[in-house]
Amino acid sequence: MAIDLHKYANPTRFLRIANAIFPWSIVVSVGLLVAGLYLGLFVAPPDYQQGETVRIMFVHVPAAWMAMSVYSMMAVSSAAGLIWKHPVADLSAKAAAPIGACFTFLALVTGSLWGQPMWGAYWVWDARLTSMLILLFLYLGYMAVWESFEDQSKAAKAAAILVLIGAINIPIIKFSVDWWNTLHQPASVATMEGPKIHGSILTPLLIMGLAYTSLFVTIFIIRVRAEILGRRLRMLRVNQLQE
Template sequence: MAIDLHKFANPARFLRITAVIFPWAAALTLLLLGIGLYFALFVSPEDYQQGNTVRIMFVHVPAAWMSMSVYSMMAISAAVGLIWKHPVADLSAKAAAPIGACFTFLALVTGSLWGQPMWGTFWVWDARLTSMLILFFLYLGYMAIWESYDDPSKAAKAAAILVLVGAINVPVIKFSVDWWNTLHQPASVATMDGPKIHSSILTPLLIMGTAYMSLFVTVFIIRVKAEILNRRLRMMRLVQLED
């Protein structure tokens, strides 16, 4: 009974499917980012209170959406990896983490840039920004644990446990932070979710959201591929050691 070492790092089907998707996703990203930014920067109206600064929202809000979605996606991949031991699942959670962290960072930076003209300060302990910051810490912890194990299969399991614990905790943290915020600064902060979002704002927002999504898919495919190749390289070196 010979062991095929390569079966653990040869997700051929994944590579085949992504090879088809990749050019479309890349093209869609460029197209949607172009249209979305055009609508966001030129077509959509100024806010009667915030003026042009409201346009930051089109970069900020979809980034915040993505930061949460990517974390959920990582949790699901981690669960799949733990339960079915699918090799691509672990790699995909690993590959997604830095992208999610970047979206979170983008949401934090744009949030704080937006805060300056609106609230007169770069950082407010607004519930959402705070939750976002904590989510950013969770991403950092996740990436740090991958770095800390020498054995990739162990790292995958440890990271999976961590991201699942984090995912269970995220709603609790969110709840506690919302609650903390209302306790400390009752409704002094103007936020965007008015009852009515006009379609002239909503349309570019959704376009930008979709653009971010396809950007994620594009970068994600590149990163997973890189991880798979990395894995193979490692295997080849090990095979050399055997001889």
């Protein structure tokens, strides 16, 4: 890799960069959220079949994207934590998990609210929905593993093993709409032939995607910072007790 990522494993350097990014990420996420919601909820045209309910998409689809990308990010950083023993990698996976779980939950809830008027049922047991539900359980299991170990470095390794096994679910979610006949519509944004959505709807959707991403970055920085500082505090206390 051209950029040496190892130098960002130093918690102090990580904190310095994160602190520099943080104010910008707040501004960007607020700006993009306002713009994306305005464009999505007021400017974008209603669908010719679904009417106004299509607007749920602007909240639902980016949440589902985030649910999967946050898990992939956790898998990558857990692998880095297992291989190179970078403390920041473990902490960043830990910090990302509850955020990812919230995005997954949001995607499931908005999806079922959208499903009721469109499919006539809040929930159907098809492949896409079931695999997303499994993803939520994986997030919860991951968080439970962190809670169950007293030794933080052991918890990090155990959680990393779990996250890497569960990563098999990510391609299953992505391709579930192609492999099985489902009610859920197949991929229409990231396809080989380019997006199949008209620009008037695609633009707010992508803006919302970026808004969710920067929102994730903002909350993520807050959480990682708290984790790193919390770990330092614990070290200081232990040292104090030893003296």
